[in-house]
Amino acid sequence: MERSVLIATPFFAPQNHAAVFRAYKLAKYLPQFGWKPIVLTVDTQYQYNEDPDLLNNLPKEVEVVKARYVEPTLRGVRMALGGRDRTFRALKAANGDAGERKVKPTSGAYARLLADWIQIPDAYWTWGKKAIATGREIVRARGIGVVLTTAPPYSCLVVGRALQEAGIKWVADFRDPLAYTKRLSSRVARVYGRQLRIVEMTLEKADAITVASSSFASIYHDMFESRGAKPVFIPTGIDSSLTEAESSSSRLHEKSYLLFAGEYLPDYDDSFLEAFARALENSEVRRAEVRLVVVGTVELNRNRLKPLVERLSLQNHVEFIDQVPQREVYKLLRGARAGVLVPGTRAYWWTTFAKMTDFIGMRKPVIAVVPDPSEARTALSRSRLGIFLDGPPEQRSATLTDFLLGRHQLPAPDENECERYTARRQVQSFVEIFESLTNARKMSATAS
Numbered sequence: 001m002e003r004s005v006l007i008a009t010p011f012f013a014p015q016n017h018a019a020v021f022r023a024y025k026l027a028k029y030l031p032q033f034g035w036k037p038i039v040l041t042v043d044t045q046y047q048y049n050e051d052p053d054l055l056n057n058l059p060k061e062v063e064v065v066k067a068r069y070v071e072p073t074l075r076g077v078r079m080a081l082g083g084r085d086r087t088f089r090a091l092k093a094a095n096g097d098a099g100e101r102k103v104k105p106t107s108g109a110y111a112r113l114l115a116d117w118i119q120i121p122d123a124y125w126t127w128g129k130k131a132i133a134t135g136r137e138i139v140r141a142r143g144i145g146v147v148l149t150t151a152p153p154y155s156c157l158v159v160g161r162a163l164q165e166a167g168i169k170w171v172a173d174f175r176d177p178l179a180y181t182k183r184l185s186s187r188v189a190r191v192y193g194r195q196l197r198i199v200e201m202t203l204e205k206a207d208a209i210t211v212a213s214s215s216f217a218s219i220y221h222d223m224f225e226s227r228g229a230k231p232v233f234i235p236t237g238i239d240s241s242l243t244e245a246e247s248s249s250s251r252l253h254e255k256s257y258l259l260f261a262g263e264y265l266p267d268y269d270d271s272f273l274e275a276f277a278r279a280l281e282n283s284e285v286r287r288a289e290v291r292l293v294v295v296g297t298v299e300l301n302r303n304r305l306k307p308l309v310e311r312l313s314l315q316n317h318v319e320f321i322d323q324v325p326q327r328e329v330y331k332l333l334r335g336a337r338a339g340v341l342v343p344g345t346r347a348y349w350w351t352t353f354a355k356m357t358d359f360i361g362m363r364k365p366v367i368a369v370v371p372d373p374s375e376a377r378t379a380l381s382r383s384r385l386g387i388f389l390d391g392p393p394e395q396r397s398a399t400l401t402d403f404l405l406g407r408h409q410l411p412a413p414d415e416n417e418c419e420r421y422t423a424r425r426q427v428q429s430f431v432e433i434f435e436s437l438t439n440a441r442k443m444s445a446t447a448s
Helices: 018-033 052-056 074-080 087-095 097-102 108-118 124-143 154-164 189-207 215-224 271-279 282-286 298-311 324-335 354-361 375-383 391-402 415-421 423-447
Strands: 003-008 036-040 063-066 144-152 168-173 210-211 256-259 291-295 318-321 338-341 366-368 386-388
Touching: 003 018, 003 063, 003 124, 003 154, 003 423, 018 036, 018 256, 018 354, 018 423, 036 124, 063 124, 108 415, 124 154, 144 154, 144 386, 144 423, 154 168, 168 189, 168 423, 189 215, 210 423, 215 391, 256 324, 271 298, 271 391, 298 318, 324 354, 338 354, 354 366, 354 375, 366 375, 375 386, 375 415, 386 391
Parallel strands: 003 036, 003 144, 036 063, 144 168, 168 210, 256 291, 256 338, 291 318, 338 366, 366 386
Antiparallel strands: none
8 A cells, every 4th residue: 555644643542532533533444545544642541441442443454653651740650660550441440430530630739730830732742752753763664745633632733743844744633723712721821822832833834734623714713814724624424334233222222312422511501401301391201201311431421410410300311321332322322312412502612522423424313502603503504403402491491392202303414414424524535635735745756
């Protein structure tokens, strides 16, 4: 296989969380387009669940190279010096849910020390230094012409620029609008300044820029008025090979359910659960025994939702399922009445959400509490899959009740729009960019 691309990211299989799958699907399906992916990632990951099947399901053409990563924390240093394994995976294996509690984020003075003085521009800078050296060796040895970095973290952008300076084309992919939101930026001015400069450098220097949400292009135009490459919107696509599995277990199909997948964030709106509780006051909805199934890290989701669930007396109508492989999530989604998207009416206007792209790719209706306007609302409207809970509480509960009773009928999904949210279309779009840059590089070399 003549054409190769280096994909640099600390988030890759067997890690099993949302940040993994954009690069994972790209690597998985690139060989079908005649490209060999070489993934440059970490040798140790400290924070996430793992699914060994993710690696097992990759084609043989995918090569994974690991660069040394010592987490810049006391835990990371102690492990590097020969201390016992205190990663999420090891503690959970040894202690079950107790392992999850032991690796909760740090707080207080220690957390501020890390964020303000050590983890700059982020916690992956130690990996970034090794990744640059390893990446340069790979580029020289294999004659690779293109590197793709996918961010966050900021350190990926630093890696991409360094490899570009070594003589190859750089595609900078943004999964989130770095340096824009408070959640993705440092609260310390000098650290934020560093992060801001990295993003601005990327927008000016990268040979191509891709974004997981079309809103990022507008955000960065407003922030920087960049004169670099024009961002190209490439949705993250559903892995169709996993949707061909059998439907989910009969236990779940015994009753009607709605599906929330992922981590329920602390700043999410309560509007959906309040509307759900009011809808259950309807005798027909109660007889249908509709439930909300929440699939994701149980320790986080149950703790965050428990007070609200108890206040609304929803204990018998909400079921928690621990994080499961992607194939199982797709099974659950296939059997659900609808997906649920509930960030709130004033938050996260700029993103389509990772799980929402799965919903669209599977042509599944989505009950949504999202801003108006917002990227998510636009995508759901174009695909004709959105059931929007808008207006005052009584209106939201009435809309939800009508849907649960089959009185809210959606038009047929827009097939062309839904097809954009498949892994094959995602990879095809990246391949077009890789080929364009490769051809330009060859022409430049010939001319010189």
